[in-house]
Amino acid sequence: MKYSVVIPAAGQGKRMKLNKNKQFLLLEDKPVIVHTLNTFQNDNWCEEIIIVANKDEIEQITQLTNIYKISKVSKVVSGGTERQHSVRNGLKELGGDKIVLIHDGARPFVKEEHIHRLVEETEKTEAAILAVPIKDTVKMSEGEFVSHTVDRSSLWSVQTPQAFRLQAILSAHEWAEKNNFLGTDDASLMEKLDKPVSIVTGDYFNIKLTTREDIVFASFILRVRRGELV
Ligand SMILES: Nc1ccn([C@@H]2O[C@H](COP(=O)(O)OP(=O)(O)OP(=O)(O)O)[C@@H](O)[C@H]2O)c(=O)n1
Numbered sequence: 298m299k300y301s302v303v304i305p306a307a308g309q310g311k312r313m314k315l316n317k318n319k320q321f322l323l324l325e326d327k328p329v330i331v332h333t334l335n336t337f338q339n340d341n342w343c344e345e346i347i348i349v350a351n352k353d354e355i356e357q358i359t360q361l362t363n364i365y366k367i368s369k370v371s372k373v374v375s376g377g378t379e380r381q382h383s384v385r386n387g388l389k390e391l392g393g394d395k396i397v398l399i400h401d402g403a404r405p406f407v408k409e410e411h412i413h414r415l416v417e418e419t420e421k422t423e424a425a426i427l428a429v430p431i432k433d434t435v436k437m438s439e440g441e442f443v444s445h446t447v448d449r450s451s452l453w454s455v456q457t458p459q460a461f462r463l464q465a466i467l468s469a470h471e472w473a474e475k476n477n478f479l480g481t482d483d484a485s486l487m488e489k490l491d492k493p494v495s496i497v498t499g500d501y502f503n504i505k506l507t508t509r510e511d512i513v514f515a516s517f518i519l520r521v522r523r524g525e526l527v
């Protein structure tokens with residue numbers, strides 16, 4: 298089985314509160330984005346990588362792909378003001394009706410086995426997402442007070458990659474653009490069109506580097522992956 302992947306990496310990293318894009322943060326010896334790209338470069342099911350970058354970071358990211366020999370990168374295109382716009386710019390570089398994965402550049406720890414399960418699931422349906430069951434109790438609020446506690450038995454913490462048939466997700470993005478709908482993930486666009494989205498259970502190590510604490514977690518995850526910690 299084969300797929301292409303779009304890597305949105307054109308955010309500002311505001312919540313990280315650093316003076317640079319979190320994709321360039323060094324995790325041990327390599328930038329975050331290189332850790333992410335290597336997973337797909339090393340996966341023989343992956344045929345093509347499209348990176349979406351801030352327009353003034355395209356050259357820097359292109360240089361990194363040359364330095365680290367990420368040869369599957371076919372294009373580095375500029376992003377948009379929202380993640381959804383960046384993803385759309387990346388999707389437009391692809392053709393045919395292949396399987397396409399959309400994976401945050403800020404998620405360097407996704408496992409190949411989970412990527413493959415997503416692709417296999419998408420062969421059967423049109424959309425599949427990686428997610429993990431919520432572990433905490435979840436409550437809704439009204440002002441400063443709890444309004445009610447949500448039944449968490451059917452709640453998921455959704456991650457990326459998210460996998461789709463290319464034409465299906467392109468149509469969903471076109472619908473969202475025409476109807477001014479902005480979703481925080483790509484699967485929500487399919488849901489708005491009443492398309493089924495399968496859930497594949499991933500693992501809790503597939504974090505998105507969002508706030509500074511995540512840098513600490515990332516350094517431990519790397520040690521776990523090397524077998525240094527349980
Ligand atoms: N306009 C945007 C916004 C986000 N992203 C990418 O989408 C992924 C998930 O977004 P997020 O973690 O929110 O990144 P930022 O938007 O950079 O973070 P913040 O909201 O803290 O600024 C990241 O790899 C980010 O680079 C993107 O390509 N284009």
Ligand SMILES: C[C@](O)(CO)[C@H](O)COP(=O)(O)O
Pocket residue numbers: 380401454455456457481482483505
């Ligand atoms: C796509 C995503 O990573 C799934 O959890 C998440 O919605 C991205 O949200 P962000 O605010 O753009 O990081």
